[in-house]
Amino acid sequence: xxxxxxxxxxxxxxLGLAGAAIAEETTKVGFIYVGPVGDGGWTYEHEQGRKxxxxxxxxxxxxxxxxxxxxxxxxxxxxTQMALAGADLIFTTSFGYMDPTINxxxxxxxxxxxxxxxxxxxxxxxxxxxxxxxxxxxxxxIAGKMTKxxxxxxxxxxxxxxxxxxxxxxxxxxxxxxxxxQFKIIWAYTWxxxxxxxxxxxxxxxxxxxxxxxxxxxxxxxxxxQEAGNVITFGQASDMADYGPMPRxxxxxxxxxxYYIARTQAVMDGTWESVSTWDGIGAGMVGIGExxxxxxxxxxxEAEALRDSLASGEYHAFTGPLNKQDGTPWLAAGETASDYxxxxxxxxxxxxxxxxGEIPQ
Amino acid sequence: xxxxQINPILLIASLMVAATPILLAAIGEAVVEKAGVLNLGVExxxxxxxxxxxxxxxxxxxxxxxxxxxxxxxxxxxxxFAVLVLVLxxxxxxxGLGLTMFGLGLSSLIGKPxxxxxxxxxxxxxxxxxxxxxxxxxxxxxxxxxxxVSLILIAVVWYVLKSTRAGLILRAVGxxxxxAHQLGYKVIRVRMMAIAFxxxxxxxxxxxxxxxxxxxxxxxxxxxxxxxxxxIVVFASWRxxxxxxxxxxxxGITVLQLNLQAAGVAIPVEYLSMSPxxxxxxxxVAISLKGKHGAPGSLGRIFHASH
Numbered sequence: 001x002x003x004x005x006x007x008x009x010x011x012x013x014x015l016g017l018a019g020a021a022i023a024e025e026t027t028k029v030g031f032i033y034v035g036p037v038g039d040g041g042w043t044y045e046h047e048q049g050r051k052x053x054x055x056x057x058x059x060x061x062x063x064x065x066x067x068x069x070x071x072x073x074x075x076x077x078x079x080t081q082m083a084l085a086g087a088d089l090i091f092t093t094s095f096g097y098m099d100p101t102i103n104x105x106x107x108x109x110x111x112x113x114x115x116x117x118x119x120x121x122x123x124x125x126x127x128x129x130x131x132x133x134x135x136x137x138x139x140x141x142i143a144g145k146m147t148k149x150x151x152x153x154x155x156x157x158x159x160x161x162x163x164x165x166x167x168x169x170x171x172x173x174x175x176x177x178x179x180x181x182q183f184k185i186i187w188a189y190t191w192x193x194x195x196x197x198x199x200x201x202x203x204x205x206x207x208x209x210x211x212x213x214x215x216x217x218x219x220x221x222x223x224x225x226q227e228a229g230n231v232i233t234f235g236q237a238s239d240m241a242d243y244g245p246m247p248r249x250x251x252x253x254x255x256x257x258x259y260y261i262a263r264t265q266a267v268m269d270g271t272w273e274s275v276s277t278w279d280g281i282g283a284g285m286v287g288i289g290e291x292x293x294x295x296x297x298x299x300x301x302e303a304e305a306l307r308d309s310l311a312s313g314e315y316h317a318f319t320g321p322l323n324k325q326d327g328t329p330w331l332a333a334g335e336t337a338s339d340y341x342x343x344x345x346x347x348x349x350x351x352x353x354x355x356x357g358e359i360p361q
Numbered sequence: 362x363x364x365x366q367i368n369p370i371l372l373i374a375s376l377m378v379a380a381t382p383i384l385l386a387a388i389g390e391a392v393v394e395k396a397g398v399l400n401l402g403v404e405x406x407x408x409x410x411x412x413x414x415x416x417x418x419x420x421x422x423x424x425x426x427x428x429x430x431x432x433x434x435x436x437x438x439x440x441x442f443a444v445l446v447l448v449l450x451x452x453x454x455x456x457g458l459g460l461t462m463f464g465l466g467l468s469s470l471i472g473k474p475x476x477x478x479x480x481x482x483x484x485x486x487x488x489x490x491x492x493x494x495x496x497x498x499x500x501x502x503x504x505x506x507x508x509x510v511s512l513i514l515i516a517v518v519w520y521v522l523k524s525t526r527a528g529l530i531l532r533a534v535g536x537x538x539x540x541a542h543q544l545g546y547k548v549i550r551v552r553m554m555a556i557a558f559x560x561x562x563x564x565x566x567x568x569x570x571x572x573x574x575x576x577x578x579x580x581x582x583x584x585x586x587x588x589x590x591x592x593i594v595v596f597a598s599w600r601x602x603x604x605x606x607x608x609x610x611x612x613g614i615t616v617l618q619l620n621l622q623a624a625g626v627a628i629p630v631e632y633l634s635m636s637p638x639x640x641x642x643x644x645x646v647a648i649s650l651k652g653k654h655g656a657p658g659s660l661g662r663i664f665h666a667s668h
Contacts, residue, residue: 036580038476068580153623184623187630194575195582199379203619206371219477220575227482242479360630 027268029053029260030087031065032078034094034217035192041217042191042237042254043067046093046116049256056261060268071096079104083111089267091260092116094191095160101125112272114263117162119346123274128259131280132162133169133345134310135252136213137317138288138303139234142250143211144174144181145299146232153204154185155197155214155221159360161348163215168352169317170213173306175354184209187360194220205231212247222248232294239289250303251289258284278339281311318345323353367620372613373500377508378574380612382407382566382583384511386590387597387604388518389562395522395599396555397535397659401457402442403563404587405464410435410564411571412468415578418480424572425483428507428565435564436557438464443556447549450663461587469580482576483507507569512605514562519601531555535657538664548664563587592641596648598655610644611637 031050035043050063064087069078075097082090083104089112092101098118105113105125113125121127143152152174156163167185174181184207186200193216201212201221205228214221214236222240225231225247233243235251242248259277266272279285288307291300309315320331330343330352338344351359386403393400410431418427442460445451483505491502522528533541534551542548570586571578589611597603618633626633 036476038473039579040477044477184625186619186622189630189634192579193584194577194579195570195584198575199375199616200619200623202375203616203623206368206375207366207620207623209623218577218579220577223479223482223576357625358627 026060026062027057027089027264028062028064028085028087029264029267030082030085030090031063032069032075032082032090032092032094032097033065033067034069034071034096036067037065039192039217040219040238040240040242041235043093043217044238045254046091046256049260052257053260053264057264057268061264069097072100076100076103079113080107083108087111089114089264089272091263095158095162112263112267121274121276126263126273126275126277128275128277129162130254130285131278131317132252132254132286133165134280134317135286135288136166136169137173137310138307139213139250139252140170140173140175141177141306142234142291142295142299142303143170143213143232144176144178145302146249146295147174147178147181147211149208149210150178150180151182151184151208151210153201153207153209153212154183155200155204155212155216156185156187157191157215158189159187159349161346164348164351164359165345166215167355168348171355172318172322172352183355185355185357188216190216192217194218197221198224201225202228219243235289241289244290245292246294248289248292249294250291253287253289255285255287281307282313325351325353325355327353366624367617370496370499372616372620374503376609376613376616377500377504378612379616380608381508381511382569382574382586383590383593383611384605384608385507385514385566385569386563386587387593387608388511388514388601389559389566390590391594391597391599391601391604392518392522392531392562393555393559394594394660395535395657396531396552397538397657397662397664398446398552398556399453399457399661400439400442400460400556400559401454401591402439402460402464402587403559403590404583404585405461405467406435406438406560406563407464407567407570407587407590408468408581408583409438409464409471410567411583412472412475412567412578414564414568415478415480415571415576416471416475418568418572419475419478422481424481427480427572428568431564431568432561433564435560435562435567437560439556439560439563440553442560443553446663447552447556450665453661453663465581472578472580475578476580478578480572480576480578483573505573507565507573510565515601515605522601532657535659538659538662542664542666548666552664563590566590589641592645595656596641596644598648599657600655607644611641614640 033043037047066078069075091114093116095117098120101113101115102120115127117129197216198220201224210231212233222233222243225233232249233247235248237254239251239253240248316336318337320335321333322331324330340346413434414427414431417430418424445456446453485505488502492498534548538548593607596607614637618636
C-alpha cells in the first residue's frame with residue numbers, strides 16, 4: 001500500500017515539476033511528515049508551521065508535503081522525490097529521517113535541508129530541535145504534586161536521547177516535590193499508533209497510575225484517561241485542548257512557525273547557512289499550554305514560576321546534584337548539564353538515579 | 362519487578378475489550394469459510410467498517426448508528442467480493458487480497474476529513490447488583506454492549522451451525538458444493554448470505570476499534586487485525602467456541618505484555634512486543650502438526666453448476 005501511495009505521490013510531483021518551470025521565482029518548500037497532518041499532535045504542529053509559511057509569503061512560496069512517511073528506506077525515496085520535484089528547501093520532521101536526509105542531501109548539494117531533532121549536520125543540512133525537556137520539567141512538577149497513588153505512567157516511543165531527556169526531566173521534578181513518586185514506563189516503539197497508545201495508557205492506569213505522560217503523538221491516551229476518570233494527562237506536541245480541563249491539565253506545544261518562516265526567508269535572500277538550532281521556552285519554540293482549573297491555584301502558580309525561570313535561563317532543568325541510575329555522580333551541586341560532550345544532553349542515554357528499569361538498547 | 366501490581370481482574374476485563382474486534386471479524390469469517398469460501402479481504406472490510414462507523418458516529422452523534430452503518434458497509438463491500446468470486450468465478454485468494462487493498466485505500470479516502478476528531482463512544486453498562494459481585498462483577502458485568510453482542514454472536518453461530526436446518530445446509534455447501542447442488546440447494550445464494558454475514562461482522566469489528574477501543578479515526582488503524590482474525594479461524598479449527606478462545610488468547614497476550622512492561626519485568630521489550638504474533642504462529646504450527654484440522658471440503662474451490 002505504502003509503495004502504491006508513494007507511486008501516486010511521485011506521479012503527482014512529476015506534474016508539479018512541469019508546473020514549477022513556469023513560475024521560476026517562487027521558492028518551493030517541502031515537508032516530510034511522520035504521521036498524518038490530523039494526528040492532533042506532532043505532525044499537526046509542523047503542518048501549522050507550513051501553513052504559517054504559506055500565509056506569510058503568499059504567492060512567493062509554494063509548499064508541498066507528504067504525510068505518514070515511514071522512517072528508514074522509504075523516507076529516502078520520499079525525500080529524493082521531493083528534491084527531484086524542484087524543492088529548494090526541505091524540512092524532514094522526525095528523528096528517524098536523519099540518515100536518509102544526510103544521504104539525499106549529499107546527492108543534491110543545491111537543495112537546502114533541515115532535519116528536526118537529529119544530530120547530523122552537513123553543508124546543506126541544518127538541524128533544529130526544541131528543548132522539550134524544559135516543558136517536561138513543568139509536567140513533572142505538576143505530576144508530582146497531583147498524584148495521589150504516587151505512580152506516574154509514561155508512554156515512551158523510541159529509546160533515543162530526546163525521549164530519555166524527557167523521562168529524566170519529568171522524573172527529577174516530580175521526585176523533588178514528591179519523594180515517594182514512582183515512574184512506570186512503557187516503550188511503545190512507535191510515534192503514532194492510537195490503538196497501541198490506548199492499550200498502553202489503559203495498562204498503566206490499571207496498575208495504579210493516576211498521571212499519564214506521553215511521548216507519542218496521538219490523543220488516544222487522553223481518551224483512555226478520560227474514560228478512566230481520575231487520571232490526568234498532558235497534551236503532547238500540540239495543546240490537545242479538546243481534552244481539557246480534565247484529563248488534560250496542561251501541555252507542551254511545539255511552535256515551529258517562526259523558525260520555518262525565518263529559514264524560508266533565508267533561502268529567498270540567499271543567506272541560508274547550515275546551523276544547529278536548539279531553542280526552548282525562552283525563544284518560544286516550546287510553549288506550555290494553559291494549566292487548567294483541575295490543578296490547585298498554588299500548584300499552578302508554582303508551575304508557572306518554574307516555567308518562567310526556565311524561560312529566563314535563571315534555572316536549568318538539569319541542575320546538580322544529580323546521579324546516574326547506577327549511583328555514579330553526573331552533576332555536582334549547582335552544576336548544570338552541558339548540551340554536548342560525553343555526558344551532554346544531546347546524546348543522553350542513561351536514566352538518572354531513582355528511575356527503575358533499563359533503557360532498551 | 363512487581364508482578365503483584367498486575368491486577369488479574371482488570372487484566373481479564375481489558376483483554377476482553379482488546380479481543381473483541383478480532384473476535385467479531387473471526388466469527389464472521391468462520392461462517393464464510395464454513396460455507397466453502399475463503400475471503401482474505403477481512404482487513405479491508407474491517408477498516409472500511411472502522412471509517413464508516415466513525416463517520417456516521419461523528420455526524421449522527423450516535424455510536425449505535427455508527428455500528429449499524431459499519432455492518433452495512435462491511436456487508437456491501439463483501440458483496441463486491443461475492444459477485445466477483447461466485448458469479449464471475451474469479452480466484453478467491455487473489456480477489457480477497459484485492460479487497461483488502463481496496464478497503465485500505467477507500468477508507469483513507471473517506472477518512473481524510475475525520476482525522477483528529479472526537480466521537481461519542483459507547484457507555485459501559487454498569488449492570489446493577491451483578492457488577493458488584495466480587496471478581497466476576499468487573500470481569501463479566503461491566504462492559505460496553507458490543508462485548509456482549511460479540512459473545513451472543515458466538516453462541517448464536519454455534520447453535521445455528523450445529524442444531525438448525527439452515528446450519529446443516531450451510532455446512533453441506535461448504536463440505537461438498539457439487540453434492541449440495543445435486544440435492545437442490547442454492548449453493549450461490551447460501552454463499553452470498555454467508556459472505557454478507559462475514560462482511561457485516563468484519564465491519565462491526567473495525568468499528569469497535571474506531572468507536573470504542575481507541576476511539577479515533579486513523580488511517581490504517583486496524584493494523585493487521587483482519588489477518589489475525591483469519592489466523593484465528595484456522596487456529597479454532599472452524600469451531601465457534603474455539604474462535605472465542607483464540608481471540609481471547611491473542612487479546613490476552615497483547616494486554617499482558619504491556620502490563621509486564623509497566624510492571625518492569627526484565628524481559629527485553631522487543632520480545633514482549635512480538636509475543637502475541639509468535640505465540641499465534643506457534644499454535645498454528647502445533648495444530649497443523651496434528652494433521653486433522655477440519656477444514657471444510659470445498660474451501661476455496663470455485664463452484665459452477667455445470668460441473
